[in-house]
Amino acid sequence: MTDELAAHGGKPFARELIPLHRSSFGQEEIGELRNCLESGWITRGPLTSRFEKEFSAYLNGDKFALDQVIRDGAKPMIALGMNSCTAALHTALIVAGIGPGDEVITSPITFAASVNVIEHVGATPVLADVHHDTLCIDEAAIARAITEKTRAIIPVHFAGHPCEMDKIARIAREHNLIVIEDCAHAIEAEFRGIPMGAIGDFGCFSFYATKNLTTGEGGMLTCNDEETIRKARVASLHGMSFNAWQRYEGREFLLYDIEMPGFKYNMYDIQAAIGIHQLAKLDGFWQSRKWLHETYCEKLRDVPEIRPLAIRPHVKSAYHLFVARLDLDRVKCDRNEFLTLLLHENVQGYVHFNPVFEFSYYREKYGWRRDDFPVAAEAGACILTLPLFPTMSKDELTSVVGAVKKVLKAVRR
Numbered sequence: 185m186t187d188e189l190a191a192h193g194g195k196p197f198a199r200e201l202i203p204l205h206r207s208s209f210g211q212e213e214i215g216e217l218r219n220c221l222e223s224g225w226i227t228r229g230p231l232t233s234r235f236e237k238e239f240s241a242y243l244n245g246d247k248f249a250l251d252q253v254i255r256d257g258a259k260p261m262i263a264l265g266m267n268s269c270t271a272a273l274h275t276a277l278i279v280a281g282i283g284p285g286d287e288v289i290t291s292p293i294t295f296a297a298s299v300n301v302i303e304h305v306g307a308t309p310v311l312a313d314v315h316h317d318t319l320c321i322d323e324a325a326i327a328r329a330i331t332e333k334t335r336a337i338i339p340v341h342f343a344g345h346p347c348e349m350d351k352i353a354r355i356a357r358e359h360n361l362i363v364i365e366d367c368a369h370a371i372e373a374e375f376r377g378i379p380m381g382a383i384g385d386f387g388c389f390s391f392y393a394t395k396n397l398t399t400g401e402g403g404m405l406t407c408n409d410e411e412t413i414r415k416a417r418v419a420s421l422h423g424m425s426f427n428a429w430q431r432y433e434g435r436e437f438l439l440y441d442i443e444m445p446g447f448k449y450n451m452y453d454i455q456a457a458i459g460i461h462q463l464a465k466l467d468g469f470w471q472s473r474k475w476l477h478e479t480y481c482e483k484l485r486d487v488p489e490i491r492p493l494a495i496r497p498h499v500k501s502a503y504h505l506f507v508a509r510l511d512l513d514r515v516k517c518d519r520n521e522f523l524t525l526l527l528h529e530n531v532q533g534y535v536h537f538n539p540v541f542e543f544s545y546y547r548e549k550y551g552w553r554r555d556d557f558p559v560a561a562e563a564g565a566c567i568l569t570l571p572l573f574p575t576m577s578k579d580e581l582t583s584v585v586g587a588v589k590k591v592l593k594a595v596r597r
């Protein structure tokens with residue numbers, strides 16, 4: 185193997201492209217999909233109900249240490265199947281009654297959906313800077329961002345690392361704010377033994393193609409209040425007082441009411457058929473990603489240019505992404521050039537995330553400046569994500585690290 189970069193005509197370090205993510209499905213998902221198609225009912229119905237029950241059982245489990253939950257009167261979470269996490273976040277804001285004139289605080293290091301939904305309800309997004317070590321929202325920055333218009337906080341458990349939920353819950357209680365946890369990366373994560381979504385008023389999960397559990401597109405809204413979930417169910421299906429399966433299955437003639445101008449946000453049984461079996465494999469997937477994450481950290485220990493984010497000792501991370509900083513003082517290129525050189529070596533890295541204040545819509549509308557969020561701004565310029573998925577082999581990981589070292593050798597100062 186020569187040192188010449190593939191971008192300059194050399195041989196790529198990895199023989200074949202190592203993707204950022206590869207989904208894992210088996211005969212279980214395929215068989216359930218076939219059963220679903222053959223059953224004659226493919227939209228919201230019995231499989232969605234089963235998936236909702238099994239998902240809430242997974243979250244509640246025996247680890248639901250209620251005495252530690254900060255909120256008073258905490259009860260087990262109820263799950264409502266949605267067609268995305270975005271739909272879950274939007275629905276949570278709607279049923280929480282958040283709208284024009286209200287402010288909602290969230291993180292700049294997130295996917296745009298966490299902020300877009302605030303715009304969708306006509307409220308104003310307010311960004312609070314993040315912690316340097318985890319890139320999760322900083323409670324002190326939340327406290328500084330609160331005004332008399334603040335109604336809610338959307339903490340994002342970035343890359344599967346829980347936010348400091350005890351402190352966030354305390355701030356929320358003090359100021360009477362709703363907490364909507366963005367758990368898109370964090371199904372398996374726990375904060376001091378409490379599952380994600382259980383400390384806030386709502387949990388919003390993503391089953392997008394690259395997530396820890398995937399149904400292609402899909403999501404779950406969780407909440408521990410039955411009446412709130414009923415409202416969310418109505419809002420997520422046109423505002424109908426009951427759904428088509430309830431009519432199809434029942435023997436009674438029923439005419440539905442429209443209680444509000446709702447959305448078309450429901451999960452359907454084709455998604456649930458996949459989700460049920462992905463859920464059964466979740467802990468195995470998590471074990472694989474944990475091992476890969478730790479192996480990356482070990483193999484990169486002697487590479488000072490690449491500094492992985494921290495995992496704090498009191499949390500269980502979901503290890504959704506392997507995110508590290510590229511030390512720009514030690515290299516002659518910027519992060520995007522580095523990722524381009526890596527791609528030529530057949531390793532697909534990416535950026536999670538370009539901070540929200542960098543996007544033209546938000547920059548122009550709110551006049552947000554990098555100086556307002558120094559930690560997120562610094563991270564936004566240098567973070568990169570390396571491939572991490574349950575079926576990634578040790579050889580693939582070794583190739584990724586080898587390709588990183590090869591590129592670094594060429595760009596090191």
Ligand SMILES: Cc1ncc(COP(=O)(O)O)c(C=O)c1O
Nearest residue numbers: 268269270295297368390391392
């Ligand atoms: C942090 C975060 N929040 C929300 C979403 C939106 O999820 P979905 O695609 O299921 O709507 C994503 C998706 O990538 C995400 O990463």
